[in-house]
Amino acid sequence: MRLNKYFFCCLSAIILHLTANAQGPLKGDTTTDILLDTVKQPKYEMRAVWIATVVNLDWPTNARATAEAQKRELAEEMNVHQKIGINAIMFQVRPAADALYAKSREPWSKYLTTRQGQNPGYDPLEFAVTEAHKRGMELHAWFNPYRATFDGKFSTLAQDHITRTKPDWFFIYDGIKLFNPGLPEVREYIVQVILDVVKNYDVDGIHMDDYFYPYPVRGQVINDADAFAKYGGDFDNIKDWRRNNVDQLIHMLADSIHKYKPHMKFGISPFGIWANKSQHPDGSATNGGSSYIENFADTRKWMQEGWIDYISPQIYWQIGNRAAAFDVLLDWWSNNTYNRHLYVGQAPYRFYEARSPAFKNPSEIPNQLRLIRANPRVQGSIYFRSQSLIANANHIADTLKRDFYRYPAMPPPMLWLDSVPPYPVQNFTARAENKGIMLKWTAPPPAEDGEPAYGFVVYRFQANEKFDLADPKNIIHIQYDATPYYFDTNIQRGQTYFYVVTAIDRLKNESERSPTMTIVAP
Template identity: 55%
Template sequence: MLKNIVYAIIVAFILPNTISAQTTAKIAPKREFRGIWVATVANIDWPSKPGLSIDQQKQELIALLDQHKKNGMNAIILQVRPAADAFYSKSREPWSQWLMGRQGLAPSPGYDPLEFAIKEAHSRGMELHAWFNPYRATMGGSSAVSSSHMTAKRPDMFFLYGGKKQFDPGLPEVREYIVEVILDVVKGYDIDGIHFDDYFYPYPISGQRINDALTFAKYPNGFTDIKDWRRNNVDMLIKMLDDSIHHYKKYVKFGISPFGIWKNSFEDAEGSKTSGLSNYAELFADSRKWVKEGWVDYINPQIYFSFTRKAAPFGTLVDWWSNNTFGRHLYIGQAAYLVNQKMEAAWRQPSQIPDQIRYLRENNRVQGSVFFSSKSFTTVARAVGDSLKNDLYKYPALPPQMPWLDDVVPNAPQDFKAEAANDGVHLQWAKPFMAEDGETASGYVIYRFDEGEKISVLNPKNILRVSFEDFTSFIDTTVDKGKRYNYLVTALDRLKNESEPSGPVGVETK
């Protein structure tokens, strides 16, 4: 970290006045993933309750996005398929019960929650990752499913565990169906990523048994150990999705957020020095393998532990995962919902999460964070939000680059102009010429500098606006009268590679 900062200072001193946008990739926090999970299951985060009017749903989502934008976030992980249902219209599955109050009940014609969320996120310079629960089909209890739900149409594709119906991962038709469901969204929506959380095979419940022996007997795939067979079933789905998503849209990121422990070192010498439930043994999810094989673009382990948690210290797990990224991105899942909780004294320390973020930034193999969950920032974690807004995330950040998906830099915007008017400074430019890969621009970054200030795109404090839209004009209404400013604009492609800047253009305000 210190070396990066020193390098940045040296580069800024030696190079000419305007510095390449690409040299900033490793310099925190100009590039950092800052995500927030927005859970729809049981109306945890949004909408606040089922059956709200469309206007109420939109207003709630806009308020939520505005809050997280102010706190410095640049990615929304929106749960669009909580239980084999949908928060989007282009779906082969029924509308979610948590949207309008009954599964299968459609909202007003013309309203698509996912489409609306994407547009609003992109206009704020935030990515939208569509979060799917691949195997969960019901939440148990008295929740009624519609006649078009897969549990009603194909009951043979599920087993019951802990009172909940779950797709049987060992069935080939289940894997094919889940891939089709996800590709509906990849093909039909302008999303930035596909995201899974930690629910694969169910978390163990005492006295419960997974009823998949018949499936194992029918489709053994060369395995004699049912545990290895289960892990392979999940592996096959992950590999199929990696291939399928990137076949249709190379720029759509695929990421998974597993439980924080892959294996404990007492189970495997390559595991972490921890002693808790593990993905590998209890959930039949070989999370490290997915990264090692390059089947995911990012891994987002849920390290919902404090620094002093004896069985699984935060720092121990961050260090372990950072040594097992195999060149892919590592974003750390952080537990905003545990702030001020009584379960452990460490969580009542206001510095717990801020110190965790500082710890991540000291490790150049960690590219950011995702917080669970949105609602926490209006309840127990309000102070954390203030720390982000006023300190740690004070300046904007671009998502980190993924060169294995796209390393072609877009061309710079053309014909950049700035003109002072009574209502502010009017900025205008033309789209860049097409780059080698056929892309022009999917977004822009506008930088502003006071007169006499060093003109460089290295420092995120000079970022005036980030948008993941292809607009080519902007009015800066935040200027002081009678002052002189310099402006730059850069182009972003779909994977947030940044062009050389156009400008600088100077203007004196009226």
């Protein structure tokens, strides 16, 4: 429900999600940082950010700008994130049954040109993938599964918009049109929409947000009684049937995505509470809205069944919050990962909210990061949202760049998808040149599973340093392409350097090291 927090039209839904004291005072002294060892940083950690395109939140900030101006803005945005230390982008490509990519069965998004269906003159997703990979960042295509319109201006929809061609597939809730998840043809359609991207784009993952069944709004009713009468024969109540409808979509997507691209990641970002203990015996010690009850999304089951590769719950509350404490929810989710990855959704955007005083504390998000790092069952973070990092909300970008993300990291491998590392690089050489040291190598042959090397990692050591490939401070370059060379210009004349190169595959499994090259900088 990230976007609900931005628009007054959805505030009624938010109010239902937390009790009146949800932003109550923290437990203990919030002026003191949590003292945890963060000196040695992880070599593998998800460090992602959401780039929201709906209503031009993060990009493009001007839907009337030229294609070149929009591309330039996105490239500059990625430059900032690269400097911060971000290694993955969650790029919103389908805000409301529309598309920010060319190879789609749905019309172009109005957020590109102000008019739905109008060709922007380039393929934003293709451009975004290229730019992300160029900077050593993954790109996950972010889909909103069931929202068909973002507002009630139905007359502005393109003539070929699915709400016009298949009007029986939708119900109106709180003034917008939503796909009816109870219809088998709707689930099949959404799978095919997502497979258009899986088949045609070099994305690293498919990412879905939390909008399954709509968040409850007082006075609104989900009009799916007819669908329940037709398809709900095996269920005693409509709530279990709705939950099963969403389960079916997730299971279908998991099978379909991995059928076409076995190494592609599939992740979900649900509301931060699965269920409260008062609602379910396995729930968390919280008191707020929950995806299990309100969105009919049994996200914990999807982890149990292995249908998704990662989950990124939006834990958008502070440590010690009375209704939904960050620390309580972090522990609960980490105890319910079922050997899949947990990337915590964090909320630097709340610094700008008058009703969120806890996030004015510059130690709040750093302390959350320390708790994340201290928990071995948590593999990283995703930040909502891009412009909050770019604006350096409460100095968060500075903190990441100078401290937590001072050294590079790769997204952690997913051994259930691929556990076979590449072979080592071959013919590694180093040569001193006028302005630096040129490193060259030959890509290895395909690994045992037939997968070629996807990229390379370059390590550098000095004479007094331990040759530790597990310490990311020794990494000077990570690349996501097959270019078999790197030119190191960050050198000191007369200094002796020792270089090692490894190969990585798509899921960041790493080869054995190359022989060490020793060279004196000119």
